[in-house]
Amino acid sequence: MPINIRIPPPLLPLTGGKSEIEGTSSSIAGLLEELESNYPGMKERLCDDQGELRRFVNVYLNEEDIRFLDGKDTKINDGDEVSIIPAIAGGSGEGLRCQV
Secondary structure, eight states, X not given: OOEEEEXXXXXXXXXXXXXXXXXXXXBHHHHHHHHHHHSTTHHHHHBOTTSOBOTTEXXXXXXXXXGGTTGGGOXXXXXXXXXXXXXXXXXXSTTOOOOO
């Protein structure tokens, strides 16, 4: 059974408009590489130059923030669900943009 990955709207152009895709990696780090391989440009949107997740990118495994698990080393099992969620900041509401 594959892993279900939820993609946020700002990244839909990279996935051809698919809001849910499947993966097979056994860790978040592997999943990031898999995403880049299947959807070029994805990793640079999610990770900084050192390969770490950007601070405004939240990744959840089965609704649990991976920062409270093992970060990028978090293990993934068949049937798990990974959600990529851009952080949203407050403000006046004018010109809201997501930087994912």
